[in-house]
Amino acid sequence: MQIGGLQKLTLIDYPGKLACTxxxxxxxxxxxxxxSRELVLPAEIKKQxxxxxxDFFSFLKERKDLLEGIVLCGGEPTIDKKxxxxxxxxxxxxxxxxxxxxxxxPKILKGLIEKKLIDYVAIDIKASKEKxxxxxxxxxxxxxxxxxxxxxxxxxxxxEFRTTINPLLKKEDILKIAQWIGPAQKYxxxxxxxxxxxxxxxxxxxxxxxxxxxxxxxAIAPFFDVCQVR
Ligand code: SF4
Numbered sequence: 001m002q003i004g005g006l007q008k009l010t011l012i013d014y015p016g017k018l019a020c021t022x023x024x025x026x027x028x029x030x031x032x033x034x035x036s037r038e039l040v041l042p043a044e045i046k047k048q049x050x051x052x053x054x055d056f057f058s059f060l061k062e063r064k065d066l067l068e069g070i071v072l073c074g075g076e077p078t079i080d081k082k083x084x085x086x087x088x089x090x091x092x093x094x095x096x097x098x099x100x101x102x103x104x105x106p107k108i109l110k111g112l113i114e115k116k117l118i119d120y121v122a123i124d125i126k127a128s129k130e131k132x133x134x135x136x137x138x139x140x141x142x143x144x145x146x147x148x149x150x151x152x153x154x155x156x157x158x159x160e161f162r163t164t165i166n167p168l169l170k171k172e173d174i175l176k177i178a179q180w181i182g183p184a185q186k187y188x189x190x191x192x193x194x195x196x197x198x199x200x201x202x203x204x205x206x207x208x209x210x211x212x213x214x215x216x217x218x219a220i221a222p223f224f225d226v227c228q229v230r
Contacts, residue, residue, distance in 0.1 A: 001086040002026065003051040004039050006059070010071065014098045014120065015160075019069035022056070024077040028104055030137035031126065032199035033166035033192055039075040040198060053086070060093050069119075073100035078108040087117040102126065103148035104140070110151050121152060121159040127169060128176035135168050137198070149181060160186035162230075165213055167192060167205040174216045182223030189213055190230045 005023035007013075013021050025048065027040040038044045060070070070090050077083055078101050087097055098120040101109065112118045127135035129142055152159045161181050163174065174189070181187065191207045213229045221227045 001053060001080055001082045003053065003056055004045065004048045004075070006051050006056065008059070008063075009067075013071045013073075014069040014096070017069035017096060017098075018067055019071050019096075019098070020059075020063070020067055021071040021073060024072060024074040024080055024083075025050075026079055027074055027076040027102075028079050028138065029076065029102055029126075029140075030198055031135060031166070032137050032197065033135075033164075033168065033202045033205075034198045035193050035195045036075065037196055037198045057089065057093075060090065060095065064093065067095065069096040069098060071098045071100065076102050076104070078105035083108065084111060084115070084117060087112065088115075091117055096120070098122065100124070101148070102136075103145045106144050106147035106151055109148050113151065113155050113157050119158065121157060122162055123148060123152060123159065125149075125161050125163050125177050125181055127163075128173040129180065130176075131168065131173055135166065153184065160188060162188040162190060164190050164192055165208055165216070167202065167208075171212070171216050171219070174220060178220035178223040182220075184224055186226045187220070187224045188228055188230050189217055 002025040003022055004025040007021040010019050010021050013019060023039055025039055025045050034040060038048050090097055096119040099118045100122045103123045132140045161184060191213060194203050194205055197203050217227055217229050
């Protein structure tokens with residue numbers, strides 16, 4: 001597994017658990033507003049120091065009494081073929097695993113759920129259907145996204161939907177997303193950060209004011225049990 005970074009402690013990325021976050025390298029999307037280009041663009045990935053798997057597992061063994069969970073984020077963790085065997089090793093140590101995914105690989109997601117290798121999923125819904133390719137910068141199989149949504153809804157796994165309100169999205173797009181994915185248990189909105197974006201033009205764009213996000217949250221809240229701005 002290609003590990004590009006490790007945050008040794010997070011109190012906020014895994015709901016209800018003390019966790020560490022593993023940053024996986026590579027992504028199949030090119031969201032122009034993305035602020036993790038060092039984990040996405042091949043030229044940047046080359047420059048990124050790697051964490052050896054054996055060092056990571058030594059760390060997990062040492063922290064066994066302190067940490068409860070591992071967050072796998074990226075990039076996009078599901079594009080790495082070694083993900084299932086990597087997660088299996090984490091589970092053997094007794095940790096809970098949260099997967100952050102863009103939902104583009106439903107078969108991998110299903111396999112991980114069926115084998116009980118993951119405990120929580122945060123799935124990014126990047127845009128309304130019409131805007132998906134504009135917002136992700138790639139040709140996207142909406143069928144795959146819809147399958148991932150269905151798999152999660154039909155499973156017993158704890159999961160959340162979330163969307164980053166980047167400058168390509170407006171209130172009406174989020175309303176369309178809510179109608180698409182709702183009714184559902186949890187949906188979180190997070191604001192865009194204009195930092196080291198894949199398309200440098202986005203570094204000059206201003207995030208929407210929090211007031212606008214709260215206005216959207218109020219409009220879509222009826223579709224969800226929990227709907228919050230993060
Ligand atoms: S924001 Fe887009 S490009 Fe960036 S890591 Fe997520 S899916 Fe990949």
